[in-house]
Amino acid sequence: MFQKPGVIGAGVMGIGIVTDLVLHGIESVLVDRSEAILERAKAEVVRNVRFAPMLKKDAPRLQASQVLAKIRLSASLEDVAGCDFIIENVSESWSIKQAVYLALDRIVAEDVCFAANTSCISITSIAGLKRRPERVVGAHFMNPVFLKPSVEVIRGYHTSDQTVADIQALLAQLGKEAIVVQDMPGFVSNRISHLYMNEAVFVVQDQVARPEQVDEIFKKCFGHAMGPLETADLIGLDTVLASLDVLYDSHRDPKFRAAPLLRKMVAAGLLGRKSGRGFYPYQTGAPD
Secondary structure, rough: OOOOOEEEEEOOOHHHHHHHHHHOOOEEEEOOOOOHHHHOOOOOOOOHHHHHHHHHOOOOOOHHHHOOOOEEEEOOHHOOOOOOOOEEEOOOHHHHHHHHHHHHHOOOOOOOOEEOOOOEEEEEEEOOOOHHHHHEEEEEEOHHHHHHOOOEEEEEOOOOOHHHHHHHHHHHOOOEEEEEEEEEOOOOHHHHHHHHHHHHHHHHOOOOHHHHHHHHHHHHOOOOOOOOHHHHHHHHHHHHHHHHHHHHHHOOHHOOOOOOOHHHHHHHOOEOOOOOOOOOOOOOOOOO
């Protein structure tokens, strides 16, 4: 049983993972680069845990003090030195990930498993930054984390059987199933989902339909819980764009060329829920 995972990156996914860890009684260390980001993350985790029982009947009812007792917030990577598992969720940027993994390799014990929660970047490439590349595996969590029963686990070229067993064991503590796939940029979920999100942007750009019409078709005709543009807003349009650029650079296939409207919206700061507006308006600086 893992006792104290370290979660690197306090964005949407880092907050979601820590929320799930708290709901399962597991302590964690949450690291990000600034106190302001960490304070926002703390408030969001408390909020998520408070509302969890409304969405999941078996979720525990916890007071804010009980939630915060399970989380250590830190702006220093050094504070994950004693963690027994690392889950990395930093920005979808190779230079940022490279710096983080090189630093962590000097801090964390050699036998600790690293789970890279990346959208599209090759797990094999990330593992190449480590002294023990066999201890790196991909773990693509979906949002909201505590409501999703499965996780896409990506086995890199070097990933060992023990490492796969370790991530499966951690996910089992969270009541989740691991669906293990092979490493290729985008893996399964994002290689497919980013295509339909991007094409949905093209549909709006070409004035075929309004955003709400596109999403209604996916929800009412296909039975999806969310439409592709709602999903893009939730993920963050900047993250979607960065992932598409990784897919395009990796595969050199024009089908991954990002829609000009998507690039324009990101340049304008219309990033979705986290900025207050994307294809839809939201409460500024906070999810609905």
